[in-house]
Amino acid sequence: MFSLKNYYKTILVDFKYTSCLNFFYESSAMKKGLIKIIEISLKKLGIDPIPPIEIYIPPEESFGDMATPVAMTLSKSIKKPPRKIAEELVNSLKDHSIFEKMDIADPGFINFTFTKDYLYSELKMLIREKSHFLLQNIGRDKRVQIEFVSANPTGPLHLGHGRGAAFGAALSNLLKAAGYKVEREYYINDAGKQVKLLGLSVFARYQQLLGIEYPSPEEGYRGSYIDDIANAIIKEVGKKYSECSFDTASDFFTDFSYKMMLDDIERDLKDFSITFDTYQSERELYKKGDVEKAIDDLKMHGFIYEKDGALWFRATDFGDDKDRVILKKDGEYTYFTSDIAYHRKKMRKGYDKLINIWGADHHGYIPRLKAAIQALGYPKDSLKVLLVQMVTLLRGGKPVQMSKRAGEFVTLREVIEEVGPDTTKFIFLTRRPDSHLEFDLEVAKVRSSENPVFYVQYANARINSIFSHAKEKGIVIEDFNGVDLSMLSLPEEHRLIKNLLLYPVIFESAVNALEPHRITFYLQELAGIFHPYYHNHRVVTDNVELSRARLALCEAIRIVLKDGLEILGLSVPERM
RNA sequence: GCGCCUGUAGCUCAGUUGGAUAGAGCAACUGCCUUCUAAGCAGUGGGUCAGGGGUUCGAAUCCCUUCAGGCGCGCCA
Numbered sequence: 001m002f003s004l005k006n007y008y009k010t011i012l013v014d015f016k017y018t019s020c021l022n023f024f025y026e027s028s029a030m031k032k033g034l035i036k037i038i039e040i041s042l043k044k045l046g047i048d049p050i051p052p053i054e055i056y057i058p059p060e061e062s063f064g065d066m067a068t069p070v071a072m073t074l075s076k077s078i079k080k081p082p083r084k085i086a087e088e089l090v091n092s093l094k095d096h097s098i099f100e101k102m103d104i105a106d107p108g109f110i111n112f113t114f115t116k117d118y119l120y121s122e123l124k125m126l127i128r129e130k131s132h133f134l135l136q137n138i139g140r141d142k143r144v145q146i147e148f149v150s151a152n153p154t155g156p157l158h159l160g161h162g163r164g165a166a167f168g169a170a171l172s173n174l175l176k177a178a179g180y181k182v183e184r185e186y187y188i189n190d191a192g193k194q195v196k197l198l199g200l201s202v203f204a205r206y207q208q209l210l211g212i213e214y215p216s217p218e219e220g221y222r223g224s225y226i227d228d229i230a231n232a233i234i235k236e237v238g239k240k241y242s243e244c245s246f247d248t249a250s251d252f253f254t255d256f257s258y259k260m261m262l263d264d265i266e267r268d269l270k271d272f273s274i275t276f277d278t279y280q281s282e283r284e285l286y287k288k289g290d291v292e293k294a295i296d297d298l299k300m301h302g303f304i305y306e307k308d309g310a311l312w313f314r315a316t317d318f319g320d321d322k323d324r325v326i327l328k329k330d331g332e333y334t335y336f337t338s339d340i341a342y343h344r345k346k347m348r349k350g351y352d353k354l355i356n357i358w359g360a361d362h363h364g365y366i367p368r369l370k371a372a373i374q375a376l377g378y379p380k381d382s383l384k385v386l387l388v389q390m391v392t393l394l395r396g397g398k399p400v401q402m403s404k405r406a407g408e409f410v411t412l413r414e415v416i417e418e419v420g421p422d423t424t425k426f427i428f429l430t431r432r433p434d435s436h437l438e439f440d441l442e443v444a445k446v447r448s449s450e451n452p453v454f455y456v457q458y459a460n461a462r463i464n465s466i467f468s469h470a471k472e473k474g475i476v477i478e479d480f481n482g483v484d485l486s487m488l489s490l491p492e493e494h495r496l497i498k499n500l501l502l503y504p505v506i507f508e509s510a511v512n513a514l515e516p517h518r519i520t521f522y523l524q525e526l527a528g529i530f531h532p533y534y535h536n537h538r539v540v541t542d543n544v545e546l547s548r549a550r551l552a553l554c555e556a557i558r559i560v561l562k563d564g565l566e567i568l569g570l571s572v573p574e575r576m
Numbered sequence: 577g578c579g580c581c582u583g584u585a586g587c588u589c590a591g592u593u594g595g596a597u598a599g600a601g602c603a604a605c606u607g608c609c610u611u612c613u614a615a616g617c618a619g620u621g622g623g624u625c626a627g628g629g630g631u632u633c634g635a636a637u638c639c640c641u642u643c644a645g646g647c648g649c650g651c652c653a
Contacts, residue, residue, distance in 0.1 A: 054594095054595085056592055056595075057592070058596075059595085059596055059597080059598090060596080060597085063596080067595085067596085069594095069595055069596090069634090072595080072633065072634080075633075076632095076633085082633075105596070106596085107596090107633060107634080108633085109595075109596065152653070154653095189653070192652090192653065193652070193653070194652085194653055308651080309651090310651055312651095321578090321579085321649075322649095324651095325650090325651045326651095327651085328651040329651065330651075332651085334650095334651065334652085334653090335652070335653045336653095359647095360580080360581065360646090360647060360648085361647055361648065362647095362648085363579085363580050363581080363647075363648065364579075364580075364647090364648045364649055365648090366580090367579095387580085387581075389581065389582080389646085389647085390581095390646070390647070392646090397587090427588090430588090430589070430590080430601090431588090431589065431590085432589090432590085434581060434582080435581085435582065435589080436581075436582055436583095436645085436646060436647095437588095437589095438587095438588070438589095440587095440588080443587085443588075443602080446602090447601085447602070448615095449615065450601090450602080450615065451601095451615080452600090452601060452602095454615045455601090455615070455616090457615085458613080458615050458616075461613075461615090462612080462613060462616085463612095465612060465613055466612045466613095467612090468612085469612040470612075472612095473612090505592080506592080509592060509593085512593090513592095513593070517590080518590095518592080520590095521590060521591090521600080524600075524601080525600085528600085531616060531617070532616090532617060532618085534612080534613095534616080534617090535614095535616065535617045535618085536617080536618095538611075538612065539612060540612055541612095575613080576613075576615065
């Protein structure tokens, strides 16, 4: 009988692995193990240098479990036909007990099929050591800060912010699961013209609501939320500021307004299950002298000059299109200036990597910020800016009119209320962030009964239900160790096991590509194998041993589903 | 004019960073609830991967070019 212990021994003997546990838990055993085995065989065959070994899942299930094109890759450099290389490699791998078979396909693909015993042992590992199986220490405790949403507190969140929020949160969860130390931050633009304009817009509305004629600012903010703030102020201070000038009331109105807006935003995010670890205020950067220090720093390094009565930063020294003003001739700083200070502060906190998630409309801003980071003496790629493309909101195929000026737009809150938070998130997370997204309210709503998100969640709920049923029948499993997994002999069961064991492969690729949506697609696939299996075969039957084995399989599925759903920031309902 | 993103089935989107015969969901049509949940299952149809050229064993994927859509090119934020 195959035993895991023997397998470890095989590896120890063959490859002189001093720490086989690392080898197993570092990533997918199936993939990494295979890579290692091939590398060693190639070395034995006298091939040097050994190229990076590519392993992928074959296009047809019948081909095998995993495949490599390495023979083709090598063909040129060692001047041998790919088929010949493949044959030699397969030959040298023959002794390994984990392969049921190895096939060579034209022009030189090698297809590997694992033994069932190997699959069972890996499945057992998944169930027994789930934290090790799921937590792959790719990040090695590196500190990453992810800044996202950071919407100006001058209006409610819209759907575009929602996309950034869903993506940012999922990415944070993903990296955290991958062993990074992740901090999520929201940058509050509470200084500068925009919040002041908000204050003025509210001030005008305040006067109007008190029956005093006062012009709303030309380019000011409108919409019912402005009324809400103005009414809240009336409730708070009554007519205290009626008929006084904006100059004297400016601070109060501005502060009151943006703080109320910020509360709203926080509440919206909370209802979307998005949380942050830290908030950074722009005002605070000025107050604490961070902005001054940043400018001094740049001056010291000689990247600042004066022209036309303003101070300029030599962004062109680092590849930007033009130099940028950091102190205007009217004595005000630009938005960019505080942003330099902000990122300087971030860098000085000692993160290994900064990730900013921005709306794609800000892409033109990247070169100047990266220029600033380099001018401050940090490597260019210490900051990674991920762009999230725009969202077009439709209703029944027709664009919903969005006029910020007229205050007519659909807020994130309204969408969540109409469509539901999980469905909304799922729609965001089934797309690459850089693809333009069409969000049709009618489609999202109509589909909400048959939405893919429920398909995945339902699989988990179903499994819970199976376990309750098993309990009623008197089958309770305290320890899966004693379960005989070789009872799982159906092709569907082997498919499920293989799919589960591939989760770490998908996970790792999602981490490396910074693309949580790969998890979403994987979960749909897993659920798509489980549901038919459930339909065609009963888990709990009179055959107790078989029932126990199938329950173990269900347990493994539940572990992976839950892990994936949690990474995506979706709820995991126990029953539906 | 310059820069960034996108173009894949009727619709919305994936496509393992260059791999084998390009996939899923929705929509359409046909069946299945006396069973551990029908938010489920089984089946059918659907493609010039925007067009053209190139790179190589191999391209939806990389390079060039044309076309189409979106966004950006402030001493605004």
